[in-house]
Amino acid sequence: MEFVNVRGEHVPVIGLGTWQLEGEECRAAVEQALDIGYRHLDTAQMYGNEDKIGAVLRSTPVDRGELWVTTKISNDNHAHDDVISSTEESLRKLGTDFVDLLLIHWPVEFESIRETLDAMLLLRDDGKIRHLGVSNFPPSLFDKSAEHAPLLCNQVEYHPFLSQHKVIQAARRHDAMVTAYSPLARGEVFSDESVLDEIARAKNKTAAQVALRWLIDQDNVSAIPKSTSREHIQANIDIFDFALSDEEHGRIDGLERGERIIDPPFAPDWED
Numbered sequence: 001m002e003f004v005n006v007r008g009e010h011v012p013v014i015g016l017g018t019w020q021l022e023g024e025e026c027r028a029a030v031e032q033a034l035d036i037g038y039r040h041l042d043t044a045q046m047y048g049n050e051d052k053i054g055a056v057l058r059s060t061p062v063d064r065g066e067l068w069v070t071t072k073i074s075n076d077n078h079a080h081d082d083v084i085s086s087t088e089e090s091l092r093k094l095g096t097d098f099v100d101l102l103l104i105h106w107p108v109e110f111e112s113i114r115e116t117l118d119a120m121l122l123l124r125d126d127g128k129i130r131h132l133g134v135s136n137f138p139p140s141l142f143d144k145s146a147e148h149a150p151l152l153c154n155q156v157e158y159h160p161f162l163s164q165h166k167v168i169q170a171a172r173r174h175d176a177m178v179t180a181y182s183p184l185a186r187g188e189v190f191s192d193e194s195v196l197d198e199i200a201r202a203k204n205k206t207a208a209q210v211a212l213r214w215l216i217d218q219d220n221v222s223a224i225p226k227s228t229s230r231e232h233i234q235a236n237i238d239i240f241d242f243a244l245s246d247e248e249h250g251r252i253d254g255l256e257r258g259e260r261i262i263d264p265p266f267a268p269d270w271e272d
C-alpha cells in the first residue's frame with residue numbers, strides 16, 4: 001500500500017467506497033477488503049450502512065490503529081447540536097471511539113458551514129474525530145472554509161473524464177488532500193477503448209487499474225473505488241506493481257470532457 005502524506009498523517013491511497021453497499025453485501029465486502037489488505041474505509045451517515053461496517057470493525061483482527069475510517073455528516077445534520085449528536089450516533093454504529101476523518105458531505109446550506117465546522121472542532125477536541133474535512137466543495141468555498149478551520153481533505157468526484165485541477169490546487173494550498181470518489185466513473189472507464197484500454201492491455205492490467213494508478217500518482221490524491229466482488233476489490237488494490245509514463249499520463253489527462261456522473265443536491269459554481 002502507498003500513502004498520501006499530509007498534515008503528518010499517512011492516509012492509505014486506496015480505500016473501499018461503500019455507497020449503496022447494504023446489509024450482508026456490505027458486511028461481506030468490508031470483511032473481504034480488510035482480509036485482502038485494505039486499511040481505509042469510506043462511509044457516510046446517508047449510506048445507512050455504518051452499523052454493518054461497525055459489525056466488521058468489532059470482529060476484525062485488524063488493529064483499529066491501522067485503519068483509516070471516514071464518515072460524513074448528512075445534509076440535514078449541519079446545525080451545531082445535530083453535528084454532535086449525529087456523529088456520536090455514527091460512532092456508536094461504527095463501534096469505534098473515534099473516526100479518522102469527518103466530512104461535511106455536501107455544502108447545501110452555505111450560511112451554516114461555519115457553525116458546522118465549529119461543532120466539528122469541538123468533536124476533534126473531545127477526541128471523537130481526528131480530522132475535519134469536506135466533500136463536494138468548489139475551490140473558493142474550500143479556501144474560505146480552510147481559513148476558518150484546519151481541513152485535511154476535500155472529497156470530490158474525480159476520474160479521467162473530469163478534471164479537478166483547481167480543486168487539487170486549492171487542497172495543496174492548505175496542506176490538504178483530495179479523495180477521488182467515483183474514481184472508475186461508476187464503470188464507465190471500461191467504455192474508453194482508445195486510451196485506457198490500450199494502456200491497460202500493454203501492461204496486462206485493466207482500464208480500472210490504469211485509472212486508479214493515474215489518480216494516485218498525483219500528489220495529495222487518494223481514491224475510494226467501490227465494489228461488491230472479491231475479484232474487483234482485489235484488482236483495485238493490485239496497482240502498485242506497474243507504472244505509467246509521463247506520456248501515458250498525458251494521454252489520460254486528455255480524456256477530460258467535464259463529465260459529472262453524480263447529480264449534486266445543490267448548484268455549486270465549480271469554476272469560481
Ligand SMILES: NC(=O)c1ccc[n+]([C@@H]2O[C@H](COP(=O)([O-])OP(=O)(O)OC[C@H]3O[C@@H](n4cnc5c(N)ncnc54)[C@H](OP(=O)(O)O)[C@@H]3O)[C@@H](O)[C@H]2O)c1
Nearest residue numbers: 017018019135181182183184185186208225226227228232
Ligand atoms: N462524497 C460524495 O458525495 C460521494 C458521492 C459518490 C460516491 N462517493 C464514494 O465513492 C465511492 C466510489 O464511488 P462509486 O461507488 O460512485 O463509483 P466507482 O467506484 O467509480 O464505481 C463502482 C462501480 O464500478 C464497478 N467496479 C469496481 N471495481 C471494478 C473493477 N475492478 N472492474 C470492473 N468493475 C469494477 C462496481 O461494480 P462491482 O460491484 O460489480 O465490482 C460498481 O458498479 C462510493 O462508494 C462512496 O464511498 C462519495
